[in-house]
Amino acid sequence: MTTEVLLSISGLHKAFGGLIAVNQMQFDVHAGEIVGLLGPNGSGKTTVMNLISGALQANEGKVVISGKDITNLPAHKISHSGIARTFQLVRVLPDLDCIENIEAGLAYRTKPLWGDAAHAAALELLDRIGLAKQAHTPAGDLTYIDQKRLELGRALALQPKLLLLDEWLAGLNPSELQDGIALVRQLKDEGLTIIMVEHVMDAIRSLCDRCVVMNAGTKIADGTPDEVLSDPEVIRAYLGDSHA
Ligand SMILES: Nc1ncnc2c1ncn2[C@@H]1O[C@H](COP(=O)(O)OP(=O)(O)OP(=O)(O)O)[C@@H](O)[C@H]1O
Ligand SMILES: [Mg+2]
Structure with a gap:
């Protein structure tokens, strides 16, 4: 190679x-x-x-x-x-909604995003990971796979x-697994x-x-x-x- x-x-x-x-x-x-x-x-x-x-x-x-x-x-x-990571045991901020969870990641960028710019970037990222509809749902109310998607979104917010x-x-479960595999493949196709x-x-x-x-x-x-x-x-x- x-x-x-x-x-x-x-x-x-x-x-x-x-x-x-x-x-x-x-x-x-x-x-x-x-x-x-x-x-x-x-x-x-x-x-x-x-x-x-x-x-x-x-x-x-x-x-x-x-x-x-x-x-x-x-x-x-x-x-x-x-370099960004997810954890073996999912770590999201359960009381914050999905937008706020992603915004927390955006604040850790080398050039942090705040306010309207952060909001727009969070919505775009949620769409990319398949969570656009759950933007205002508290992370603690998400299903397990959606919590995993969110944690992935927070890692991606760092633009690793x-x-x-x-x-x-x-x-x-088997159908979630197929969705999860497709999402990882999409990230690879995007060059990650x-x-x-x-x-x-x-x-x-x-x-x-x-x-x-x-x-x-x-x-x-x-x-x-x-x-x-x-x-x-x-x-x-x-x-x-x-x-x-
Ligand atoms: N902070 C720590 N303090 C003491 N021992 C630790 C610590 N972290 C890991 N270990 C030990 O180091 C070894 C490797 O652990 P590690 O968690 O890296 O394994 P793993 O390959 O990820 O396992 P798994 O597939 O179960 O997640 C294990 O024996 C574990 O008990
Ligand atoms: Mg391990």
Whole structure:
């Protein structure tokens, strides 16, 4: 692949006391790619996302975006360098309506939007994520998938180059899942680069250009979805020794 490397992670290490959650992780993400970050429960996926987004500090290693070293910068500086995220457990502001939730994101842009400009931009974003009709609904009254859409909208309000989705498709019913997959594909078509932590195999196969697989903090595979999902070491990591 000849496209530009957008994000590069090298030698990334994070320990919690005696537990090594992330061990010498390294991978590149090219502009325009969707990279799946896979691995069994507790393998360190969310911790990698937290290290990239600045929610946690790395003990060692480097995170570089567009050639700029952002390792261990405060989260707001990392967000201004073009990285936005959603959380494994949805976080919206339940008492505020959808417009206000998006406006809260717009206020965190490098060049914040306020007032009428923010209102107009929020409406446009709500339309883009399929929530135009719920503009005045309090976030706490939305269905689960709509709360997820809203959280995604708030991340998009930051105009990221790189979007980090942590199990954004988890917990959806089959028809919601198809809608969710279509929305992620639309973002890719708009040029966004995405790292998605995901367990839903249909979503991984239909969306990911490449997958990085972790086990016990370490990268064990990096390749196309077909390559990694048929890799004996990956199968062993997910199912245990008896299945490989
Ligand atoms: N803040 C923390 N303090 C202590 N240990 C932590 C902390 N965050 C994560 N861990 C531990 O680090 C390891 C990796 O956790 P992490 O949440 O990154 O896994 P994960 O791959 O996202 O798992 P899941 O698929 O269940 O979401 C786990 O053993 C977890 O208990
Ligand atoms: Mg996780």
